[in-house]
Amino acid sequence: MFIKPDMYRSRSLYGRVTSVGDGDGLQLYHMPGGRFAGWGWLRKVPTKKVDLKGNTISIRIAGIDAPEAAHFGKPAQPYAFEAQRWLTDYVRNRNVRVRILRSDQYERVIATVFIWRWGILRYDVGLEMLKRGLATTYEAKTGVEFGGRETLYKAAEAKAKTAKVGIWSLKNFESPREYKDRYSLRKK
Template sequence: MPFDVDNLMARVRQAFGITALPDKPSAAKKPNDAPTHSHLGKTLPDWTTAVTTALAQVFSPTASQPYPFYLLTTGTALALGWVVYRGTRRFPTADHIPPRWVEKRKPIRGRVVRISDSDNVRIYHTPWLWFGQIPDLNREYMKKSIHVRLAGVDAPESSYFSMPSQPFSAEAKEWIALKLRDRRVKVIPCGKDRYNRLLGMVYVRSWFGLWQNVSLKMVQAGYATVYKQHGAQYGGILEQLERAEAMAKRKKRGMWSQDLKVYVSPAEHKRKHLRGEDTV
């Protein structure tokens, strides 16, 4: 038995209180008419017209029972509102990043606005629907930027408090400044440390438009070691980091060009001079 589309459309119109469509006058079939699909019970153009007309009446605001129209418009408005909310939601600091965002490792994009030291930077979060200008933060940078600790690496320490600087600390900071200053970056969260800094893998685009992992590049250049202390996060690239460090040592790149007999790791240097206050 062929599928009766007219009967189906009549039932749909009856269910939603829609006035029946006027019957089309029959016409003799011409040689150029569209072929009849017997399993549909009518020609394909007529079937398409019937379906689209019925749906238009069902979702019309002038229908006798316009509930489908209200549901469609409400659902569309809610969906668009959710997209706009997610696309413009900005996190001023690491404190504002929800735990589930970090757990799901959702990317955070923004512009680097400050190089704190060789393995700490601050970024101004710019969501994907955010088109504003980045303000001059001045002294308010701590309240309006996300403090990011580069995950998986430890760079030579600069001088602060009573701790002297390490060899190649200035070169390491210069390297990361050239790499990241005022650049747009993508941060893949790996967690947060006890100071609520965001531990993340920072990515910056190369000249060819490809994303480069800054932690990996820094180890390859010989300006950072693989961080092996408590709470270390590697974003799934620990083996790559270890191979990069071994290669940098063999090639005597960066800090590995010094006499390794007197080499002191950044973690050991901090323990010695800060008395274990902070080894991160």
């Protein structure tokens, strides 16, 4: 599905998370109209990879950066597996609403992701990861998207850091940004 630029910051999408690729990325099957359009009781979300191929939207959770998983010959960061496992358990095969902020250079949609629990409580998935010490607030010189939640995110990160939970329990913690910078310097 192509997201038009006029949808940025003005629209949200409702859908089912079909897979989690890493600690801050997921695949969303868009369900226009939600339950009112019959999704979940009249219309079914495909479950086979062959049926989902080309029909999901790649989502990058806004404002956070989870530890990097092993790829391209680079080792995984500590807590990369735990972050991905937690995110998978929390959102996979569940319905979410994503608030579209923009797209990135990899054609992923940068979005704030919300999930409902018990039908009435809405949770910000990125914020929950920060509270558990499974991600840092996203660090970049330009183009960081927080969807108006930067203060909230930074406060959650500071609280997790003080409590030494998750990644903050490590003695020599290297942030995902520092890790990426270190490996990009090795390439040069």
